Amino acid sequence: MDGVALLTITVLAVFVGFEVVSKVTSTLHTPLMSGANAIHGIILIGAIIVAGQAEDTATLVVALIAVVLATANLVGGFVVTDRMLEMFRGRRKAPADAPGVGEAGER
Amino acid sequence: MILLDPTWTAVLYLVSAVCFILALKGLSSPKTARRGTLIGSAGAFLAVVTVFLSSKLDNIPWILAAIAVGSAIAAPVARRVQMTQMPQLVAMFNGVGGGAAALVALLELPHAGDAWVRLAIAFTLFIGAVSFAGSMLTFAKLQELMTTRPVVFPGLAVLTVLVATAALAAGAVLVVAGPAWAAIALAVIGLASGILLVLPVGGADVPIVISLLNAFTGLAVAASGLVLGNVLLVVAGTLVGASGTILTRAMAAAMGRSVQGILFGAFRGGSTAGSTVASDRPVRSSSAADIAVLLGYAQKVVLVPGYGLAVAQGQHTIAELQAALEERGIEVSYAIHPVAGRMPGHMNVLLAEADVPYESLVEMDRANPGFRTTDVALVVGANDVVNPAAKTTPGSPIHGMPILEVGDAKQVVFLKRSMRPGFAGIENELLFDPKTTLLFGDAKASLTELLAAVKAL
Numbered sequence: 001m002d003g004v005a006l007l008t009i010t011v012l013a014v015f016v017g018f019e020v021v022s023k024v025t026s027t028l029h030t031p032l033m034s035g036a037n038a039i040h041g042i043i044l045i046g047a048i049i050v051a052g053q054a055e056d057t058a059t060l061v062v063a064l065i066a067v068v069l070a071t072a073n074l075v076g077g078f079v080v081t082d083r084m085l086e087m088f089r090g091r092r093k094a095p096a097d098a099p100g101v102g103e104a105g106e107r
Numbered sequence: 108m109i110l111l112d113p114t115w116t117a118v119l120y121l122v123s124a125v126c127f128i129l130a131l132k133g134l135s136s137p138k139t140a141r142r143g144t145l146i147g148s149a150g151a152f153l154a155v156v157t158v159f160l161s162s163k164l165d166n167i168p169w170i171l172a173a174i175a176v177g178s179a180i181a182a183p184v185a186r187r188v189q190m191t192q193m194p195q196l197v198a199m200f201n202g203v204g205g206g207a208a209a210l211v212a213l214l215e216l217p218h219a220g221d222a223w224v225r226l227a228i229a230f231t232l233f234i235g236a237v238s239f240a241g242s243m244l245t246f247a248k249l250q251e252l253m254t255t256r257p258v259v260f261p262g263l264a265v266l267t268v269l270v271a272t273a274a275l276a277a278g279a280v281l282v283v284a285g286p287a288w289a290a291i292a293l294a295v296i297g298l299a300s301g302i303l304l305v306l307p308v309g310g311a312d313v314p315i316v317i318s319l320l321n322a323f324t325g326l327a328v329a330a331s332g333l334v335l336g337n338v339l340l341v342v343a344g345t346l347v348g349a350s351g352t353i354l355t356r357a358m359a360a361a362m363g364r365s366v367q368g369i370l371f372g373a374f375r376g377g378s379t380a381g382s383t384v385a386s387d388r389p390v391r392s393s394s395a396a397d398i399a400v401l402l403g404y405a406q407k408v409v410l411v412p413g414y415g416l417a418v419a420q421g422q423h424t425i426a427e428l429q430a431a432l433e434e435r436g437i438e439v440s441y442a443i444h445p446v447a448g449r450m451p452g453h454m455n456v457l458l459a460e461a462d463v464p465y466e467s468l469v470e471m472d473r474a475n476p477g478f479r480t481t482d483v484a485l486v487v488g489a490n491d492v493v494n495p496a497a498k499t500t501p502g503s504p505i506h507g508m509p510i511l512e513v514g515d516a517k518q519v520v521f522l523k524r525s526m527r528p529g530f531a532g533i534e535n536e537l538l539f540d541p542k543t544t545l546l547f548g549d550a551k552a553s554l555t556e557l558l559a560a561v562k563a564l
Contacts, residue, residue, distance in 0.1 A: 017349025029451035052164025071177025073204035079185035087459035
């Protein structure tokens with residue numbers, strides 16, 4: 001892909017990024033930060049590509065460390081965000097809605 | 108293996124990118140937030156499957172093992188963490204993401220074709236390293252492995268300038284000639300910069316720095332996408348960079364602070380570097396039994412929870428106190444400051460965890476007019492968010508921060524650990540007001556005593 005096309009995509013993504021969070025309430029700042037944090041864990045893709053192209057052991061080891069770190073970011077980020085939001089939900093409706101929310105004494 | 112041609116790969120990456128946008132969009136409202144997270148994780152999963160099916164990859168067993176290790180470490184930690192420790196966990200995950208981006212850039216250096224690619228590598232390497240070191244230091248501060256106060260020492264400003272110059276020099280060499288030593292040097296300088304960036308930040312400002320470093324990691328990921336020619340990384344990284352910037356500003360605004368003031372304030376002495384010295388001015392303190400009478404015969408009580416409640420793990424006890432008071436026919440609600448807790452919105456999460464009904468939580472704008480008709484405002488482990496200095500003292504570090512106007516209530520009760528000032532380190536005039544009563548002690552212990560006393564009425 002040529003440079004101008006990438007630049008176009010980047011600039012549009014900036015505006016989308018500004019736009020989607022511009023109206024968020026302060027109540028959700030923490031989950032939103034955590035959610036955005038999870039999304040940049042997608043660097044995992046880059047780490048996988050680098051590890052898959054590694055030709056010597058040293059490169060492979062460093063690349064695999066990157067894979068571990070990126071996975072921790074991605075998986076941990078989404079799990080922790082979901083856990084926060086799980087708590088927001090349960091109580092918006094009657095307790096009848098509660099079963100199925102936090103299984104097996106999660107709280 | 109290559110099962111997908113470039114067109115299909117691009118389409119699937121586009122779907123993933125849309126999932127991420129929908130995830131952020133969904134997180135903007137409590138109703139759709141959880142679905143948003145689900146969509147986002149589905150997008151991430153799709154992207155990982157796509158990369159395996161579209162690129163010629165060696166070492167696949169190793170890669171899968173590394174993914175398993177990463178998940179096995181992160182998922183249980185994320186499941187088990189105490190809600191009060193949420194901010195430092197987010198900092199930790201953010202840091203490792205930045206570290207991963209820096210490593211990817213480092214390994215791509217031998218494949219870099221031209222100076223533009225090396226520029227993107229230099230950027231990723233530096234910002235990733237800043238984010239990694241900064242986040243780890245933030246983690247240490249929030250976990251109280253080190254002081255939470257701003258750390259400033261003589262020569263900090265000079266050192267910062269030197270490090271910035273070194274970063275520019277190493278970056279320039281890397282872009283022009285591309286030697287490996289310049290890359291290593293730039294990474295080390297990045298680590299030092301991250302530490303220097305976070306050291307002077309203290310107290311209540313630390314969470315805002317997490318958000319800023321989150322945006323940094325996003326930018327590093329976007330730049331790594333330019334290095335690898337991967338559009339998804341560019342879009343996702345830019346998205347996080349942009350939304351993280353807005354979020355950082357929104358958080359800072361909720362605290363009446365500017366981002367520049369937070370980062371560089373300590374240099375000028377205008378930061379939250381307040382005193383930690385306990386005041387010895389006279390205050391009116393009282394016993395749990397007396398305060399129970401005050402609460403038990405009121406008509407309207409507003410509870411004002413702060414971080415002290417959370418560290419003492421008193422959320423469940425305050426919920427029980429609420430129930431006991433409501434049983435007596437008293438109208439009870441919670442007034443929630445936007446930055447109560449350690450991050451904006453943190454207190455809502457903490458109280459939700461203790462099964463406090465969502466409807467009892469009243470946000471600041473709606474809570475403030477209600478204080479005039481409130482008999483007792485019970486402030487538990489909060490200080491700065493009710494400090495009238497934010498309105499009355501222009502020179503104060505928290506000046507301009509919107510506060511909960513508990514002073515309008517007929518009686519104010521503070522449950523406090525000691526007379527030490529809050530996070531921002533400024534004395535609270537309200538403590539010395541004639542209508543204020545104090546009960547000293549750990550928030551949970553005090554609440555337990557109060558609860559027993561109310562039940563005994």
